[in-house]
Structures are given as structure tokens and as C-alpha cells.
Amino acid sequence: MHELSLAENILQQIEDTAATQTFHRVKTVWLEIGQLACVEQESLRFFFAVVTEDSIARQAKLEIIGIAGQAMCQECNRTFPIAAYYEACPHCGSDALQITNGDEMRIRELEVE
Amino acid sequence: MCTTCGCGIGQTRINGKTVQLRRHAGTALRYRPTQSDHAHTHEQAPSSVTDLPVPGTIDFGAGIAGTHAPGMSQTRMVKIERDILAKNNQYADENRRYLAERGIFALNLVSSPGSGKTTLLVKTIDMLRDRFPVAVIEGDQQTDHDAARIRATGVPALQINTGKGCHLDAHMIGQALQQLSLRNNSLLFIENVGNLVCPSGFDLGEAHKVVILSVTEGEDKPLKYPDMFHAADLMLLNKCDLLPYLSFDVGQAIAYAQRVHPGLPVLQISATQGGGMPEWIDWIIAGCRRAAAISQTAQPHDS
Ligand SMILES: Nc1nc2c(ncn2[C@@H]2O[C@H](COP(=O)(O)OP(=O)(O)OP(=O)(O)O)[C@@H](O)[C@H]2O)c(=O)[nH]1
Numbered sequence: 001m002h003e004l005s006l007a008e009n010i011l012q013q014i015e016d017t018a019a020t021q022t023f024h025r026v027k028t029v030w031l032e033i034g035q036l037a038c039v040e041q042e043s044l045r046f047f048f049a050v051v052t053e054d055s056i057a058r059q060a061k062l063e064i065i066g067i068a069g070q071a072m073c074q075e076c077n078r079t080f081p082i083a084a085y086y087e088a089c090p091h092c093g094s095d096a097l098q099i100t101n102g103d104e105m106r107i108r109e110l111e112v113e
Numbered sequence: 114m115c116t117t118c119g120c121g122i123g124q125t126r127i128n129g130k131t132v133q134l135r136r137h138a139g140t141a142l143r144y145r146p147t148q149s150d151h152a153h154t155h156e157q158a159p160s161s162v163t164d165l166p167v168p169g170t171i172d173f174g175a176g177i178a179g180t181h182a183p184g185m186s187q188t189r190m191v192k193i194e195r196d197i198l199a200k201n202n203q204y205a206d207e208n209r210r211y212l213a214e215r216g217i218f219a220l221n222l223v224s225s226p227g228s229g230k231t232t233l234l235v236k237t238i239d240m241l242r243d244r245f246p247v248a249v250i251e252g253d254q255q256t257d258h259d260a261a262r263i264r265a266t267g268v269p270a271l272q273i274n275t276g277k278g279c280h281l282d283a284h285m286i287g288q289a290l291q292q293l294s295l296r297n298n299s300l301l302f303i304e305n306v307g308n309l310v311c312p313s314g315f316d317l318g319e320a321h322k323v324v325i326l327s328v329t330e331g332e333d334k335p336l337k338y339p340d341m342f343h344a345a346d347l348m349l350l351n352k353c354d355l356l357p358y359l360s361f362d363v364g365q366a367i368a369y370a371q372r373v374h375p376g377l378p379v380l381q382i383s384a385t386q387g388g389g390m391p392e393w394i395d396w397i398i399a400g401c402r403r404a405a406a407i408s409q410t411a412q413p414h415d416s
Pocket residue numbers: 224225226227228229230231232233259306307351352353354355382383384385386
């Protein structure tokens with residue numbers, strides 16, 4: 001995934017939120033990043049530090065909460081953890097899976113002052 | 114990988130003209146010095162009496178009225194709970210609405226560089242131009258070579274140069290839509306920047322992403338770049354005319370793609386020789402008819 005773009009998008013949402021919620025400094029940003037979302041965490045941290053340099057989120061701490069991949073088999077209807085899109089159902093071997101968790105990229109909340 | 118591409122900001126050009134696509138640093142943010150009682154905020158336990166503003170931060174004075182009292186920290190939590198790409202998705206929704214109202218069928222072609230997107234488009238336009246008005250949005254980091262190749266067919270093409278950016282986003286497409294005056298019930302192709310990684314995450318408002326894999330790239334690409342094959346609704350296996358000279362295993366490539374995306378339809382084509390093109394054309398025509406039908410049923414509600 002494109003970590004610089006993600007970092008820019010995170011900053012933009014922080015600034016949009018600041019405009020309506022009245023805060024002037026962001027201390028911590030919590031993100032939820034799914035294991036299947038293909039985000040390189042170190043790269044995201046690097047770009048986040050770069051794009052927030054002259055912003056309200058300067059030196060904010062980035063807390064990344066990993067969300068494990070989970071899928072439901074459309075053949076046997078069972079739910080199980082997966083680590084990649086190409087995995088098959090461990091119960092019946094089917095490839096027909098529906099991802100139920102782990103592809104999210106969300107901003108959960110901010111600690112601000 | 115996109116993590117090494119070092120994408121830049123503010124270098125996007127549409128048909129050679131610089132465009133301001135993103136808010137730039139320096140745009141002032143105003144903080145209203147009023148207590149926000151927004152439902153999503155809640156005060157946190159005070160941290161320290163000696164909480165002082167850190168030098169170098171913006172606008173110390175505009176603290177929330179009344180909360181400077183000793184013993185009360187202004188630190189609090191603000192819930193956001195939004196997708197990181199929510200903004201892009203909003204623009205994409207606007208584009209999708211714009212296209213739907215006009216019965217325009219839009220396809221977003223994604224692939225690694227050189228797998229044959231522009232060659233395919235030129236051939237496709239030749240085969241379809243008598244049936245529908247066609248327009249093309251071309252995305253490349255530099256040059257307008259691809260737009261020029263499309264214009265040579267007589268069809269309008271708009272080139273977006275993303276500078277160092279490695280994908281098109283929905284805001285760029287929105288701007289392009291304003292510049293192209295697309296006809297009702299027409300066909301719009303968007304050729305994304307050659308890149309099997311980033312474009313998967315950016316909805317442009319298209320009806321479908323179509324992923325093109327050429328047989329010279331190896332069977333395992335769907336496993337190595339699963340996001341793209343997961344996001345696409347159709348896969349075109351291109352350059353099939355070269356199969357006699359290669360050891361590419363078509364069955365294996367399709368099996369890998371369908372492992373990542375169960376049920377993904379695959380068409381085997383040769384954009385240069387024309388093999389498999391009629392099936393691709395039929396697939397497009399079916400989509401155009403659907404888009405036109407949907408816009409017609411939606412009309413009465415609009416006016
Ligand atoms: N043999 C063969 N060559 C093809 C086919 N389709 C495209 N090519 C060749 O592949 C090369 C790249 O084709 P393009 O159409 O420029 O590829 P592209 O995906 O648009 O490339 P970028 O826009 O740079 O990402 C050209 O030399 C084409 O002639 C095909 O079906 N068979």
C-alpha cells in the first residue's frame with residue numbers, strides 16, 4: 001500500500017477534526033490496521049513523521065493496533081484466522097472465503113489537548 | 114514497491130497544467146476557543162498540574178475557556194473511527210454518482226508497467242467506437258505518450274501526470290471529469306499508473322477495476338500482489354500470442370488468481386493479435402447496457 005498517501009490522509013482527517021473539535025495539539029494517534037491491509041508499519045511511521053512536521057500533529061505518537069485476519073468459508077460456514085488472501089479453508093480446503101476481519105485501515109481516536 | 118517510490122505532493126498535472134489537488138501546508142486552521150460538547154469527546158483524567166504548552170506548537174492561547182484552572186488538564190480523547198481513506202472514498206462516491214446519473218460505464222484498468230493497457234485500449238476503441246462514444250483518462254507519472262496514442266484513434270483523452278505519485282486518486286478523477294464533457298451513455302476508460310500495488314486501495318468511482326496480467330510476468334503475480342487481484346472484478350490475461358515461446362502455465366496463473374479472489378472471471382486475450390477480444394468487447398457492451406438502463410430508471414427521481 002501507499003504509505004505516504006495514507007500518512008497524508010491521516011493528517012488531513014486530523015486537521016478536519018481539529019477544525020470542528022477545538023484542540024491545538026495531537027499527542028497520540030491510534031490506528032487500526034488489518035493484517036491483510038498490506039501496510040508497511042515502519043514506512044507509515046516514517047512518512048507520518050515527515051508529513052506532520054509542521055502541523056498540529058507534530059511529534060505525535062503513532063499507536064498502531066493490529067487487527068488479525070479472519071475469514072468465513074462459504075462452503076462450510078466456519079470462521080477462522082487467516083494471514084493472507086490466498087489461504088484456503090483449514091476445515092474443508094475451499095478457496096471460497098469471505099474476509100470478515102483484517103482488511104481495515106482506520107483512525108480510531110486521538111489524544112489531544 | 115510503493116514504499117520506495119517516494120511519491121511527492123503537489124506535482125500532479127492534467128494535460129500538462131499544474132493542478133492543486135490537495136490542501137497545502139500553510140492553510141491556516143482556526144481553533145474556536147469554545148468548549149466543544151460534541152458527543153464524541155470525553156474528558157480524560159487530569160494528568161498533571163504542571164501541564165505546560167510545549168514550545169513550537171501552534172496557538173497556545175486558544176485553549177478551551179475555563180479549563181486552564183489548576184489541576185485540570187486539557188488532554189482528552191477524540192473518537193474518529195473513520196477509514197483512513199474516507200476522503201478518497203467520498204470523492205469516489207461523488208464520481209460514481211456523476212457517472213451513474215449519466216449512464217456512463219467507467220472501467221479502471223490496473224496492471225504493472227508494460228502489460229499492455231494502452232495497446233489494449235487502442236484495440237478496444239477500434240472495435241467499439243461505432244457503438245458508443247468513448248473517452249479515456251490516462252494516468253502516468255510523466256509524459257503524455259499514452260494520451261497521444263489514444264488521441265491518434267480520434268477519441269478524446271486526458272492525461273494526468275502524477276509526478277512522483279504512483280496511483281490515481283478519486284479527487285484527480287473528479288477534476289478530470291469536469292474537464293472532459295462526457296456524453297450520456299458513454300464509455301470511460303481510466304488507465305491507471307502502471308503499478309500492481311497502490312491503485313488497489315484507491316476507489317475512483319469506477320464500475321469495475323480490470324486487472325491485466327501479461328504472460329511474460331510469471332504465473333505467481335496474483336499471489337505476490339494479492340490486493341490488486343482481490344480488488345478487481347475481471348482479469349485479462351494478455352499477450353497470449355506469446356505463449357508458444359514461453360513456459361507460462363495458464364492454468365496455474367488462473368488458479369492463483371482465483372485462490373486470491375474466488376470466482377474471478379478471466380479472459381485470455383492478445384491485444385496485438387486480437388485473440389479473445391470479442392469476449393472482452395461483449396463484457397463491456399453488457400456493462401454499458403446495464404449502466405444506461407440504471408440511469409434511465411433513476412431519471413424520474415432526479416428531476
Ligand atoms: N506480443 C504482444 N505484445 C503486446 C501485447 N500487448 C501489448 N504488447 C506490447 O507490450 C508493450 C507495452 O505495451 P503498452 O500498451 O505500452 O503497456 P502499458 O500497460 O500501457 O504500459 P504503461 O502505461 O507504461 O504501464 C508494447 O511494446 C506493446 O506492443 C500483446 O497482446 N502481445
